[in-house]
Amino acid sequence: MDILYLVAQQTMFFSIPLLIVALGGMFTERGGVTNIALDGVMIIGAFAGIFFINQMGQTMSGQLLLILAILISVSIGIVFSLLLAYSAINLKSDQIIGGTALNMLAPALAIYVARTIQENGVQQIQFINSFRIFSVPVLGDIPVIGNLFFKNAYLTTYIGLAILVISVVILYKTKFGLRLRACGEHPHAADSVGINVYKMRYAGVMISGGLAGLGGLVFIIPTSTNFNATVSGYGFLALAVMIFGQWRPIKILLAAFFFGLMKTVASAYSVIPILATSAIPGDVYKMIPFIATLIVLAFSSKSSQAPKAVAIPYDKGSR
Template identity: 70%
Template sequence: MNTLFFLIQQTMFFTIPLLVVALGGMFSERSGVINIALEGIMIMGGFCSILFISFMQDTMAGQPLLLLAILIAMISGAVFSLLHAYASINMKADQTISGTALNLMAPAVSIFAARMIQPSGVQQIQFTNTFRIAKVPVLGDIPILGDMFFQNVYLTTYIGVAILIIAAILLYKTKFGLRLRACGEHPQAADSVGVNVYRMRYAGVMISGALGGLGGLIFVVTTSTNFNATVAGYGFLALAVLIFGQWNPWRIALAALFFGFMKTISATYSSIPWLVQLQVSGYVYKMIPYIATLVVLVFSSRNSQAPKAAGVPYDQGAR
């Protein structure tokens, strides 16, 4: 039973950042802008927020510090994503190339800035993790469920679930969501009824950036005690989650749970007795998430339901 609790808790640690970042990618692509810059956005959001935590941890700690770091991660991710938005929307650049440029820029900027800012001149940013919640009052005492979901958890887990619910409501139950989806399916039709396509696409990319930056912070805080200008390919894995989830919030949640479990097996196999007994090379376990990604994409891409106008620059003068 202890192994089961351990697996569930670890799966949530890996699932939530995937879920948040994939939902961010969904908003961007639903507006018509492909955002493969999620990896770079995660790095930038993680860098700014972890740097803030590193500087402030002597005067603050716990959940107040984490909440401020979340705000900084979302702002920095949104601002960084504006580069992609401007290139893709205003300049009508190839969105794949624009996103790749941001992915290359983010780790370089993070390493350079970290070495310039930190007195020691090193690129790693160390921080003390004071954010784990040992037990949620009342809920942590519930038999079985309390052990699984309300003990040894992070506030970011509940924030991720809240973002999922808000995203589903926003996308399917509001005027904003209807207009966003229209801009990703048929922007000319949306424009003809007075929807500002450029503004909606900017909104989609900035929401994507904010959630991507938040995902970068969540990934670092729940899996490490230092930031080294990398998120271990999580941005690209989130793209696989987005495609497997068919740009639907609830399907994305299931896909994130699946890939989160695969990542858990990859990262914690040495702590699972029955896996250790198999005496399989650790390299095999480390390959599991990426092999699963390839297999899933082969089957899910056949019935892709991607927004029809995703990746297509919109020219307001063309009809």
């Protein structure tokens, strides 16, 4: 039973950042801008949040420090994503090239800044993990469910699930969500009824940047005690989750848990008796998330229904 609890908890740790970042990708693509720079934004967001924790860890700790770090990661993610928004929306540049450039810039910038501002000149940023919730009051005492979801947990897990609920409401129950979806499907029709397509696309990219920045921090906190300018390609995996989830929040949730489980198998196979005693080399288990990604995308790509105007620059004067 302890192994089941361990696998469930590890799956949550890996699934929640995927969910958050994939939802960010959903918002920007629903608005008509593709954001393959999710990985780069995650790196920048994680760097900002972890560096803040590193600097303030001596004066504060616990959930307050984590909440402040979250706000910083979200803010930096939004600012960094504006580079993509400006190039894609104002300059009408190729969105794939723009996103690739940000993915290349982010780790180099994080390494340079880390080496510059740290006295020892190293690129790794260490932090003390004081954010684990050993047991949520009352809820942690519930049989089975308490052990699965409310012990050895992180506040970020519940924030991620809250973001899912908010995303569903915003996308399907608000005027903003309707207008955003219209800009991703038929921008000229949206413009004809007075919707500012440029502003809506900027909003989509900024939401994407904020969630990706948050996702970077959420990925690092439960799984490490240092940041080394990488999120292990999680931004690209989040893109696969978004596509597999068909740009719909609930399906993205299911896809995130599937890929999170695959990642758990890759990282915790040595403590799962059946896997640990098998003759399969460890390197094979480590490849499982990426193999699963290729297989899933190969079978789901034909039925994929991306927003019709995604990655197509919008020109107000053309039809």
